[in-house]
Amino acid sequence: MKPNEHGTASETDTMAQDAVTIVGYTDQFSIQPGQELNFMIDTASSVYTASVVRLCGGMPDPDNSSYLPTETIPADCAGEYPGRRQTTAAGSYAELPLPEEWLQGGEFSVQMWVCPTIPEYCRAQTVWSARSADGASGADLTLEEDGHVTFSLTGGCGQSVNVRSDAPLEGNAWYFVAVQYSVRSGAATLYVSYRDGWKPNDDTQVCTAAAKLDYTNVVISRVLLAADSDPDALARTSRHYNGKIGNPRFFREYFNEEQLHDLSVGADKGTDGLLLVADYDFGVDISSSRLVDLSAGGYHGTLRQGGTRAVTSHNWNGEQVDYRLAPEQYAAVHFHDDDIEDAGWETDITWRLPEDLASGVYALKLEAEGNIDYIPFFVRPVQGTVTAPVLFLAPTNTYLAYGNERLFKLAKDYLPDDYVLPAQDVYLDEHPELGNSIYDLHNDGSGVQYSSRLRPILNLRPHYRNWRAVRHFSADLYITGWLEQRGQSHDVATDDDLHNEGIDLLRPYKVLITGSHPEYWTRPMMKALEQYLADGGRLMYLGGNGFYWVTSLDPDRPHLLEVRRGNSGSRSSDSPPGELFHSTTGEPGGIWRHYGYVPQRLVGVGVTALGGGTACGYRRLEDSFHPSAQFIFDGIGDDEIIGDFGYAAGGAAGDEIDRYDLKFGTPRHTLWLATSTGFDNNYQFLHDDQLHTAPGQGGCDNPLVRADMTYFDIHGGGAVFSVGSINWAGSLAWNDYDNNVSRISDNVLKRLLAEQDSPAVPSAEGV
Template identity: 40%
Template sequence: MRLVGYGDRMSVPAGGEVAFRISTDHPRVRPEIVRLRRGGGPRHGSAPVEEPVSADLPATVPGRVQHTTSGSHAVTAPLSPRSGLGLALWFRPTLPAAERPLLAVGALVLAVSGTGLVLRDGDRVLLALDVPVAERRWAFAAAVLDGPTARLELHRPGLPVAAAEAATGSVTAAGPLWIGSDGTSGPGLGRTFNGGVARPVVGVPWSAAVTEALACGADPLTLLDPATTSALDLGVDPGGTRVPDRGGLTTGADVHHLPTRGVPGPFWTGTERDFRAAPVEFDALHLHDDDLADAGWDTDLTWAVPADLPSGVYALKITAGTGPTVDTDRIPVVVTPAAPTAPVLVVLPTWTYLAYANWRTYAEYETERLTLYGEDRGIDERDRWLARHPELGRSLYDVHTDGSGVCYSTRLRPIVNVRPDYYTPTTRGFRHFAQDLLLLDWLDGRGEDYAVVTDDEVEQQGVDLLSRYRVVLTGAHPEYCSAGMLDSYLEYTRTGGRLMYLGGNGFYQVTARHPGVPAALEIRRGHAGVATWVSDPGEEHLSATGEPGGLWRLRGRAPNVLAGVGFTAQGFDKGSGYRRTAASADPAVSWVFDGVKAGVGDVFGDEGPGLGGAAGDELDRADVALGTPADAVVLASSVGHSERIALVPEEVDHGYAAPPPGPHPKIHADVVLFHRPGGGAVFSVGSIAWSTAMSHAGGDNDTARVTGNVLDRFKES
C-alpha cells in the first residue's frame, strides 16, 4: 500500500476536532471529507456509496513516508556517568534464539540469546557466558563491573551456577536505564526482548554473596544502600504506564507499548491466580517485539467538524497519484450528535472492530482457510501488505511473534480492515464495519431520523446517553463489551428503552478500556469459548481492572440475560433461513410479520448476498437456563444448517452420551421478542448475517420487513 493513514480517534462530537496521520511515497496527497452511506466494492457485488462534504481542508498536503517501531519496554531518565555498576534481572525467554537486550545503561548492555549471556559496551564484547537458556523457564542474570574486571553469572533453578570473569578495563556507563531494550530503534519490529522480566536491580558494584542472595529472592534494598540502588517495582499498578523505583537511584520508569502485565513472576506459588490477592508474586512484564500502543506518526491535517454537521459515519478520503497509479484510502470517523434530536440511535460496535483490528490470519493462514471454507475465497490484498508490517500491531485473535496471545489492541495505528470497501473472506464480502454501513443504508432508504455513536460513548456516558433515544439499534457483531456497557443496556431496557439487537455473538467477551492507554482495549481469553489462543496460567485477570477475563457467560452474565439469546454455533459455508413458529401467530406479536410472505411454519430470509441467508456466520439461540426471560417469545428459528456449522465449545455436551446424529439441535438462531417491566422491550435476531440479508433486492425482502415492523412499533408504542 502506497497510501494509508489513521485518525487519533474513531468518533468525534459535532463541533470537535480529529487529527489524521498519513504515510505515502507520493509527493502530494489530495484530502476530502465524505459521508459514508454504504459499504461495498467490486468483490462485494455492490458499489460503495459516499457523498462529498464541504470541509475547510487544504487542496493538497505534502506526502511523506512515516515509520513505526514496535516493541514494549521500560525506561528511566538518564543516569549520571559511573565506572562501577551492578546489573541483575530475572528473565523468562519466550523466543530465545536471537540476541536481545535484558538491561542497558546507555551503551552498556546485558543481553541474552539462545546460546547464553553477553555483556557489551557498544560494539565491544566485554564478557560472554556460553550457557544455553531454557525457553519459558525463569532464570536470573547478573553482571558486576568493579574497576578493571567484570563478572557475569547465570542462575537457573535446579542447575549449577554458571559464571565467568574477565579483565575489561575501565568502563563508564551513562544514560537511561532500559528494561528489555537498549534504546536502538528503526522501522519495523523493535529490538526488544521477548519474554518475561522481573525484579531488575541496578546499583554500585556488589559481591558474589549479594548476587547469590538476589538469586534466592532477597530484597535488594536490605543488601544494598537504597540511595544508590534502583529496584523498579514492575508489579505496581498493572493498568498504568509507569512503575516506581523503591530505591533512590531513579525516579521510576515509563512503560511503553503495552507489555502484558498482571502476570506471574519467578516466585509465583500458584496459590493465587488474581494479581490483586498476591501482588508481590505478579511482578513481571511480558515483553514482545510486536507490542504497540501508538504507531507514533505525526499529524498531517486536522478536521474541525462543524457543530451543525448531522451525526453519521464520515471519512477522510485521501487520494494520490493519477491514472493507473492512483491510490486511495478512506479513514473512517463517526460524528456523534451535538444534541439528541433523533428517536433512533445506532451503536457501532467499535470495540469489536478493535478486537479484530489488523487480523492477519487471512494472509498468514490462507492455505488453511481453504479447508475451513471448502473453497478458495481469496483475500483482500491489504492483508498481504499487513502481513509484511508486523510492527503495526496485531488483533486480539492473533498471537505475538513468540506465540503468546495478544491481549491489547489500540486504535492509534492504521487499521486496514476497518474500511468501507474491505473484503472479508469469512462471509464472502461484508462483515464488521462494511456490513454495519449496510444497516445505515437501509435506515437512509426508509428516511429514518437517526444518530450514530460508538461503543466508546456507551462506555463513557452509559444509560444517560441511551435514555435520550426511543430505540437503540446495535451493529451486527457487538461481541466485546465491558461490565458498564452491559449494565447500561440492561438499565435502559428496564426503564422503558427499546433495544434491537441486530446481530449475533454479542455481549460475549469480558473487555475493558486500558486506563493508562485509553486508546487501547484489553481482554484475557481465559480457557473457554471460541478462541485462537488461551491465557497462560495466572494470566486470566485483566490488568486494566483486575476482573477475571473470558466469557461473560462464565461470570453469570450470559448474553441471554440482556438480549434473550446467546452465542451457540458458528460456520461459514452458507447462510440459512428462519421458520416462523406457531407462537408468532399470537395477535400480541403477529404484527412483527405484517407484509411478510411467510406464514406460520414457512421459511423466510433464505436469500441475500455473501453467505446467502439471514441465519449465518455466528448464531445465537434462546435458552431460559442461561437467562432468556421466561416470557420471551421465540418468533422464528433457523433451519437447514449443514454439518459444517459447529457448536461453540461452551455449548458442547459433556458426559458419556453420544451426540444426536446430524446437526446438533442447539445449532440454530432464534428471533425473540420480550418486554421488560417498566415499558422497555428487546428484539433480537440471533445472527450476524441478518443485516446483510436485509440488503437483498434493494431492501425489498422479508428480513427487512420484519426489522422495519419492529422498528416502527418500538418508535411509536
C-alpha cells in the same frame, strides 16, 4: 438518498484495488460537532487528495468493492497534500531514567529476573542496554540467536569486552541474572542462576572476563529494558526481546558469588547504604505504564508500546490468582517484539467539525495514484443533546478486538484456489509492524491481549471484505444504510461513548439498534443496557454472538482495549496460569456468562454455534402467528423462507449464531418467532455448553445449532427484538433493501417507535 444540508446527494465512489498506496488513522473513533479530529497519513506518493464523505451504506456488490455509496461533505480540510512516509516502531520496552553518571565510578552491578519465551530466535534480543548519547559507550545484556546470553561492555576509549554464558537459556524458565564490572578488580562477570523447577545441581553459571575499561567520562543517556538503542538513530529502538523481566536493580557495587546467591534467593536485598542506584518493583502500579523505583532516587521508568502487566513473576506460588492480593508475585512485565500501543505518526490533517454537522458515519477519503482509502469516524451529537429517536451503537470494541486480524494466514487450506486476498490483507501481511488483533498470537506464541486504535487498522474500512464474508464495520454499514434509505432519522454513538456515559447516553432514545457483532462489552456498558431496558427502553439486537467477552478500556489510555480470554469460551488462546485478571482495571477476564450477564437473560438469545462458508434462512414458528407478533410478520407469507439470500455467505442466518433457551434465562414470555434450518458441520456447537465432546454435535445433527429470532416486551414499555445471527445485516441490504429481512426490520422499528405499548403474550414453553 436525499441530500442533506451539509453535502451533495448520494454518489458512488469508484475505487481501484490493485494495491494499497496510502493508509492512515485518526486519533478518535467518536467525535462531536465543533471538536477537532487529527489524521495521520502515510504514502509513498508525492501528492494525495483528501475529502470528507458521509458513508451512506455498505457495498452494493461485495464481490466488486469498487463501488460505495457516499455523500461528499464540504470541509475546509479538503484538498491536495504533499505525501510523506511515516514509520512505525513496534516492540515493547521500558525506559529507565537512571542518573547519567552512574557508570563513572567504574564499579556497577545490574540484577534482574529473566524468563525468555523464545530464547532461540532468528536474531539477537536485547534484555538490557545502557548507551551514551553517541552510542559509542555503554553496556548490554543480549540473548543471542542460539539462546546463550552475552554481557558486553564498551568503555569511553573504545575498549570492549564480551562475557558469554556457557549454556543456553531454556524457554519459559526463570533465571536470576546479574552482570557486573569492577575497574579495581579488572573483571566483568555474568552470573546466571536457574531458579525454576527441579535440577540435579545448582545449575548456576558464573562467567568472568578480564577487562580494564575507562568509564570516567562516560555519560549514559539511555537505559532500556527489552530493547537496544538503534545504532543509526538512538531515539529509536531495535533488537527487541520476547519474554518476561522482573524487578531490575542497579548498584554502584561489585558483589561476590555468595552475595549474588543470597540476592537471588531473597536472603539479602542488598539495598541498604548509598551504593544502590535504583530498585524497581514491577508489582507496584500494575494498572499503569509507570515502573516504580523504590530507591531514594525515585527514577521511575516508563513502559513504551505496551508490554503485558499483571503477569506472574518468578516467585508466584499459585495461592493467589488476583494480582491485587499478591502484587509481589506479579512483579514482572511480558515484553513482545510485535507489541504496539501507538504508531506515533505525526499529524498531517486536522479538521474542526462544523457545529451543525449531523450525526452519522463519516470517513476521510484519501486518493493517491488512482487508489482510494477511507479513515472512518463516528459523529455523535453534542454530549447531552439528542437529534433523533433512534440510536445506532457502533460496536467499536469489536472493531478494535478484530483490528488487523491476520487469521487469513491460517485459512489458506479452506479457501478456493482462485481466492485472491483483499489488497488490505496483502498490505497488512507486508507490514507486521502495524500490530495484531486479539485473535492473533505474538511471535513468541502468547495470546495478544491488547488492541489500540492509534494505528492504521486495515480491516476497519467500508470497502473491506475478509476471507469469510462482509463482516463487522463493512457489514454494519448495511444497517445504517437501511436507516438512511428509509429516511429514518437516527443518531450514532460508539462503545466508547456508552462505556463513558452509561445510562445517560441511552436514556433519551426510544430505540437502540446494535451492530452485527456487539461481542466485546465492558461492565459499564452491560449495566447501562440493563438499566435502559428496565426503564422501558427498546432494543433491536440485529446481530449474533453479542455481549460475550469481558472487556476493559484503560482509564488512563482510553485508546487501549484489553481482553483476557481465560480458560473457557470459544477463544483463540488461553490465559496463562494466574494471568486471568485485566491489568488495566483489575477485572477478571473470560466470558460474561460466568459473571451473571447471560445473553439469553438480557436479550432472549445467546451464542450457540460458530461456523462459516454457508448460511441459510429462517422458517416461521408457532409463536410468529400469535396476535402479539402479527405486526412483525405483516407482509410475510406463512411458509416464506426469511433471508435465504444475502451479501454474507448467501443467507441471513449464519457465521456466528444465537439460540433461544429457557434454561439459560430467556424470559418465559418471550415469543420464539423463527428458527434457521440447514446448517452443515461447518457449524460446531459452542463448547461453552458442553461438558465433554461427543459425536453428533455439529450442525447436521444437533438441534441446538440454530439461529433463533425472538421478541419480548418488558414491563414499563420496554421491548427486545433479536435475530440471533451476524449475517442479518448482510441480507438487510439485498435487492436495494427490498426483501423480507428488511420488511421484518421495518415492521419492528415502526412498532418500537410507536407511542403505544403492545405487551407480548407467551405461547411457547421453549426448549
